[in-house]
Amino acid sequence: MNIVLRLAWRNLWRHPRRTWLTAGAMVFSNVLLVFMISLQFGMYGLMIDNTLQAFTGHLQVQAAGYKDDLKMRQVVPHAASLAAALRAELELTTIAARGAAFALASSEDRSYGLQIFGVEPEFEPGVSNIPGLVKQGRYLQEGSAAEIVIGAVLARNLRVSVGDELTLLGSGRDGSFAAAVVIVVGIFDSGVPDLDRSIAEMPLGYFQDVFYMDGAGHQVVITTPDLSQVAVVRPQVERLLPQDSPLVVHDWDVLQPGLKQAIQADLSGAFFMYGVLVILVAFSVLNTQLMSVLERTREFGIVMSLGLTPGRLGRLVLLETALMGLIGLLLGALLGGLLTLWFTYHGFAYPGMEEMATNFNLPARFYPQPSIFSLFLGPAVVFVFTLLSALYPALRLHWLEPVAAMRAA
Amino acid sequence: MQMLHIISTLAWRNLWRNHRRTVIMIAAVSVGVWAMIFMTALMRGMVNDMVRDGIQSLPGHVQVHHPGFRDDPGINKLLPQTDQDIIDGFATGGFRAWASRIKVPAVVSSERESRGVTLFGIDPERERAITFVADSIVAGRLLENVADTGVVIGQKLADVLDTELGKRIVLMSQDPQNDIADRGFRIVGIFDAKLESYEETMVFAAKETVQKMLRVPNRVNEVVVLGDDYRDVSRLRNRVAELSGPDVEVLPWDEVDGYLGTMLSVMDGFVLVWMIVIFLALSFGLVNTLVMAVFERVREIGLMLALGMRPANILAQIIVESLLLLVIGLLIGNTLAWASIAPLAGGIDISAVAEGMEMFGASSVLHPELIARDVVSANVVVIVLGFFASLSPAWRASRYEPMEAISKV
Numbered sequence: 001m002n003i004v005l006r007l008a009w010r011n012l013w014r015h016p017r018r019t020w021l022t023a024g025a026m027v028f029s030n031v032l033l034v035f036m037i038s039l040q041f042g043m044y045g046l047m048i049d050n051t052l053q054a055f056t057g058h059l060q061v062q063a064a065g066y067k068d069d070l071k072m073r074q075v076v077p078h079a080a081s082l083a084a085a086l087r088a089e090l091e092l093t094t095i096a097a098r099g100a101a102f103a104l105a106s107s108e109d110r111s112y113g114l115q116i117f118g119v120e121p122e123f124e125p126g127v128s129n130i131p132g133l134v135k136q137g138r139y140l141q142e143g144s145a146a147e148i149v150i151g152a153v154l155a156r157n158l159r160v161s162v163g164d165e166l167t168l169l170g171s172g173r174d175g176s177f178a179a180a181v182v183i184v185v186g187i188f189d190s191g192v193p194d195l196d197r198s199i200a201e202m203p204l205g206y207f208q209d210v211f212y213m214d215g216a217g218h219q220v221v222i223t224t225p226d227l228s229q230v231a232v233v234r235p236q237v238e239r240l241l242p243q244d245s246p247l248v249v250h251d252w253d254v255l256q257p258g259l260k261q262a263i264q265a266d267l268s269g270a271f272f273m274y275g276v277l278v279i280l281v282a283f284s285v286l287n288t289q290l291m292s293v294l295e296r297t298r299e300f301g302i303v304m305s306l307g308l309t310p311g312r313l314g315r316l317v318l319l320e321t322a323l324m325g326l327i328g329l330l331l332g333a334l335l336g337g338l339l340t341l342w343f344t345y346h347g348f349a350y351p352g353m354e355e356m357a358t359n360f361n362l363p364a365r366f367y368p369q370p371s372i373f374s375l376f377l378g379p380a381v382v383f384v385f386t387l388l389s390a391l392y393p394a395l396r397l398h399w400l401e402p403v404a405a406m407r408a409a
Numbered sequence: 410m411q412m413l414h415i416i417s418t419l420a421w422r423n424l425w426r427n428h429r430r431t432v433i434m435i436a437a438v439s440v441g442v443w444a445m446i447f448m449t450a451l452m453r454g455m456v457n458d459m460v461r462d463g464i465q466s467l468p469g470h471v472q473v474h475h476p477g478f479r480d481d482p483g484i485n486k487l488l489p490q491t492d493q494d495i496i497d498g499f500a501t502g503g504f505r506a507w508a509s510r511i512k513v514p515a516v517v518s519s520e521r522e523s524r525g526v527t528l529f530g531i532d533p534e535r536e537r538a539i540t541f542v543a544d545s546i547v548a549g550r551l552l553e554n555v556a557d558t559g560v561v562i563g564q565k566l567a568d569v570l571d572t573e574l575g576k577r578i579v580l581m582s583q584d585p586q587n588d589i590a591d592r593g594f595r596i597v598g599i600f601d602a603k604l605e606s607y608e609e610t611m612v613f614a615a616k617e618t619v620q621k622m623l624r625v626p627n628r629v630n631e632v633v634v635l636g637d638d639y640r641d642v643s644r645l646r647n648r649v650a651e652l653s654g655p656d657v658e659v660l661p662w663d664e665v666d667g668y669l670g671t672m673l674s675v676m677d678g679f680v681l682v683w684m685i686v687i688f689l690a691l692s693f694g695l696v697n698t699l700v701m702a703v704f705e706r707v708r709e710i711g712l713m714l715a716l717g718m719r720p721a722n723i724l725a726q727i728i729v730e731s732l733l734l735l736v737i738g739l740l741i742g743n744t745l746a747w748a749s750i751a752p753l754a755g756g757i758d759i760s761a762v763a764e765g766m767e768m769f770g771a772s773s774v775l776h777p778e779l780i781a782r783d784v785v786s787a788n789v790v791v792i793v794l795g796f797f798a799s800l801s802p803a804w805r806a807s808r809y810e811p812m813e814a815i816s817k818v
Contacts, residue, residue: 015701015704017700018697018700018701021693021694021696021697021700022693022697024693025690025693025694028689028690028693029690032686069568069569069571070569071521071522071569071571072521072522073521102516102522102523102524102525103516103523104516104523104525104581106583106589108587109587110483110583110587111514111516111581111582111583111587111589112514112525113514113515113516113523113524113525113526114525115525157481169516169581170523171518171521171522171523175520175521175522198525257764258764261763261764262764265759269451269452272444272448273444273448273683276440276441276444276448276687277686277687277690279440280437280440280441280687280690280691280694281690283433283434283436283437283440283694284437284693284694284697286433287430287433287434287437287694287697287698288697290429290430290433291427291430291701294429350675350678
């Protein structure tokens with residue numbers, strides 16, 4: 001073993017209690033950081049996936065301006081054939097066209113306003129998990145049958161069940177009166193009250209007839225194999241759009257701006273807290289290392305008068321700190337990982353989480369996912385700050401006068 | 410008494426023997442206390458704004474409904490008393506403000522578009538003190554009286570409906586016999602709410618006009634009452650229950666809006682956890698400092714013991730030393746917190762993440778709120794836990810064997 005390393009290691013254990021207390025501060029912070037970061041990033045991932053998979057998809061082709069105004073006349077012409085062309089060109093089956101309209105749905109007892117989507121029954125399961133969540137009856141079948149699938153909350157409010165009729169009243173693409181009588185063939189239950197209360201789906205062909213869409217739709221939804229593919233697929237889609245058309249491609253973070261911002265807001269709050277923890281640890285280390293340098297003034301004076309340069313001594317102090325930091329890093333990552341792992345199996349919940357979770361499309365009990373990133377991000381930052389805070393004690397050595405130091409009390 | 414004086418003088422002087430160490434530790438305590446109070450004020454501010462806006466936008470402090478209203482909020486869940494009886498009865502209640510309303514789901518249509526909304530039939534005079542809408546009119550006027558034939562809608566809804574002040578819209582809902590009830594209204598006012606979702610989904614018309622339209626003369630389905638403090642509503646609830654008779658459901662706001670209520674209690678728990686976490690991170694450094702302080706003085710402590718100072722006094726001296734250090738840190742930390750929060754009283758603009766905050770139900774201006782109770786608990790946490798953390802090093806110092814301690818190198 002290298003002599004400097006051996007010296008540093010021995011120096012570290014001259015005051016085992018002090019070393020352990022300082023390393024303890026690191027371990028404490030690291031365990032918290034590992035756990036919180038695993039929890040957070042796992043939660044963000046779930047939030048994004050749950051929200052996008054439910055309905056939005058990763059990319060959408062829309063008429064420019066439709067996203068903000070949602071007006072019937074801002075259409076994607078020949079939506080179904082555009083979707084078919086994109087499927088063929090991109091060799092991706094998870095692409096589907098939709099039309100959207102608002103209407104008053106009336107059963108025998110009740111009337112509610114809702115958003116109706118015309119979907120391609122064959123391809124919709126690729127871009128949305130609603131088709132898979134039909135709990136009663138069946139999902140739509142191909143063609144242009146006068147059928148509708150509605151959410152569980154809406155079904156309860158309207159007091160309808162599978163097989164009942166609904167009357168729809170709304171306005172068509174040109175603003176004229178649109179009406180239809182449809183049969184409820186399925187009821188889905190997504191667990192997201194907003195979706196279950198306000199959304200219904202019918203076949204795109206029939207939707208286009210009822211709302212005078214003339215073959216047009218309002219959005220072509222694209223789900224890429226995973227989130228990181230969005231940036232790759234987007235330019236391909238843009239290239240395939242008809243020249244000079246008013247169509248635009250939107251990313252998920254534009255379609256669901258709340259999602260990304262909620263994550264950012266939460267992150268900035270969390271990083272403030274993490275920052276405070278790290279600074280407190282840094283103070284602890286600064287204190288310890290400053291003490292350990294000061295109490296060795298005489299010793300340092302002697303070795304310096306024997307010819308050791310202040311630079312080498314400074315490196316010795318930094319090495320001691322690094323060793324201590326390494327103990328904190330490894331123990332912290334290990335214990336933090338174990339804690340996270342325990343919650344991975346048993347789930348994590350706190351009182352009140354259930355009510356909060358539904359607001360963000362999250363389950364009530366949460367299973368954090370440890371990863372290399374979440375395991376080492378926090379501890380690595382703590383380690384860096386540990387070293388930074390030892391700089392002052394290490395640099396002080398340059399001002400040390402060997403003779404005066406040897407005589408120090 | 411004199412003993413106490415000696416002990417505290419000794420403790421104070423000892424504190425400054427190694428001024429670097431003490432200054433670093435005080436800095437750490439100050440930063441920790443500042444972070445406790447500052448972060449808490451931010452979170453309190455956010456939740457308070459949410460609750461205040463939430464209460465203003467809808468529930469009041471206490472609501473009265475038909476028992477089946479919450480599950481199926483429609484027009485056939487009317488309150489058993491007539492509106493006139495309710496008005497006469499509640500007038501004797503001495504409440505800060507109250508109002509009876511009709512609240513039903515409806516579909517609103519312009520010439521071009523239709524949307525699902527919630528229609529409120531209100532008494533504009535009474536609502537002035539309760540809902541946000543009276544203060545949020547940006548164009549036109551609020552309804553003038555209970556028989557006004559105009560309607561007030563949100564800016565966002567006006568945009569999506571492609572309509573404007575002075576134009577007509579049609580509202581469609583149903584009467585208690587489940588027949589469609591509709592009526593044309595002229596838009597007399599546009600409001601601008603803090604949350605975009607309110608602007609898009611809330612439509613206000615005069616109470617008697619809505620009663621006529623829905624064919625429910627002199628009946629209402631909601632009474633809201635405002636008390637003096639949203640944190641204490643149980644007495645208010647009982648008073649309202651007395652007035653509103655049998656066969657109704659009287660609920661305080663935190664049960665009407667479970668999310669807001671939960672948010673408030675989760676926040677209480679979180680504030681305490683946050684303070685304790687910060688303290689624990691601090692405590693490693695605190696114990697470390699004391700351990701070192703004792704270690705350096707072993708001979709001196711031995712000498713004092715040998716000269717007849719009682720172990721209890723040694724114990725007290727170390728604890729006083731630790732408390733003095735904490736108190737100085739607390740003073741600086743509290744001052745820092747106050748100094749950093751005071752300039753922010755006007756609110757911090759976080760509109761960059763406005764839509765994300767809307768997912769939390771919060772608005773885009775954050776008003777930090779310094780609550781005396783939180784400041785007190787931060788200080789109590791530090792002092793009380795600090796006392797316990799110093800017990801162990803102090804105890805060890807008082808248990809030294811005088812002879813051994815004196816002869817220690």
